[in-house]
Amino acid sequence: MNTETILKILQERIHSTIVATIGDDGHPQVRAIDIMLIEDGKPIFLTARGKAFYDQLISQQFIALSGVKEGCSISLRGKVRSADSALLEKAFEQNPYMQTIYPGITRKALEMFELYEGQGEYFDLNFRPIYRQSFTIGGAEKNKWQYTVTSACSGCGLCLDICPQHCIERIGKKVRIQPEHCLHCGLCFERCLHKAVVPTDESK
Numbered sequence: 499m500n501t502e503t504i505l506k507i508l509q510e511r512i513h514s515t516i517v518a519t520i521g522d523d524g525h526p527q528v529r530a531i532d533i534m535l536i537e538d539g540k541p542i543f544l545t546a547r548g549k550a551f552y553d554q555l556i557s558q559q560f561i562a563l564s565g566v567k568e569g570c571s572i573s574l575r576g577k578v579r580s581a582d583s584a585l586l587e588k589a590f591e592q593n594p595y596m597q598t599i600y601p602g603i604t605r606k607a608l609e610m611f612e613l614y615e616g617q618g619e620y621f622d623l624n625f626r627p628i629y630r631q632s633f634t635i636g637g638a639e640k641n642k643w644q645y646t647v648t649s650a651c652s653g654c655g656l657c658l659d660i661c662p663q664h665c666i667e668r669i670g671k672k673v674r675i676q677p678e679h680c681l682h683c684g685l686c687f688e689r690c691l692h693k694a695v696v697p698t699d700e701s702k
């Protein structure tokens with residue numbers, strides 16, 4: 499699935515996401531934020547200047563968000579900045595419910611933001627085995643964390659039955675994990691007597 503399709507799902511199908519920042523006390527804070535638009539591959543959202551969230555966006559310039567709908571989830575974390583204020587009118591046109599929340603000129607309290615660079619993950623529990631896919635926006639480096647099987651694998655097959663998604667396959671005398679179907683549950687890691695299953699970040 500290409501990134502454009504994933505972002506379309508985020509904005510149209512999921513729409514409401516939970517967005518995390520860090521509060522003044524140093525602990526995470528979350529709130530529900532709707533993705534108003536996708537512009538040039540960037541999720542666009544808004545908030546009012548009077549909110550603590552607004553101050554955190556300005557000072558931290560970074561968020562993590564996650565949205566779930568009918569077994570399909572998308573998570574994205576990355577850099578944010580102010581977006582073109584002209585997008586406010588477009589956001590209200592495409593999301594008419596906003597006109598009752600901020601009627602008339604009260605919309606002037608709102609500021610537009612864009613998530614312009616970040617790492618994301620698409621996760622779909624409607625398939626068996628489950629389907630997951632990493633993606634990026636704005637040229638960020640892909641998150642390549644996953645479980646992999648090293649050359650220490652003896653081919654004993656102990657890990658095959660314990661995998662809840664049956665996404666470990668035999669390749670010759672060894673095995674391979676299919677990363678697009680892996681839950682990251684770690685059961686194969688715990689089971690392998692040869693320590694052949696390792697959590698890895700291929701970007702390192």
Ligand code: SF4
Binds near residue numbers: 647650651653654657
């Ligand atoms: S349990 Fe370990 S050694 Fe055995 S097949 Fe799985 S990865 Fe290879």
Ligand code: SF4
Binds near residue numbers: 660663676687
């Ligand atoms: S981490 Fe879990 S889901 Fe992924 S391959 Fe290992 S046992 Fe299967």
